[in-house]
Amino acid sequence: MTVPQILDELGGVSRRTFYRWRELGQGPAAFKLPNGELRVWRSDFRTWLRQLEAAA
Numbered sequence: 001m002t003v004p005q006i007l008d009e010l011g012g013v014s015r016r017t018f019y020r021w022r023e024l025g026q027g028p029a030a031f032k033l034p035n036g037e038l039r040v041w042r043s044d045f046r047t048w049l050r051q052l053e054a055a056a
Helices: 003-009 015-023 042-055
Strands: none
């Protein structure tokens, strides 16, 4: 998933908030492509969301 796709799925979370979560180690696992863009496997995104739901 691209960062815009993730932000859309999260219902309008700002790009800055997403990157802050990553800085704090609280975001979904991501990897960089050779061109520098971030990607997140959809399965990792779903796992991350389930962990947030379980913690709530």
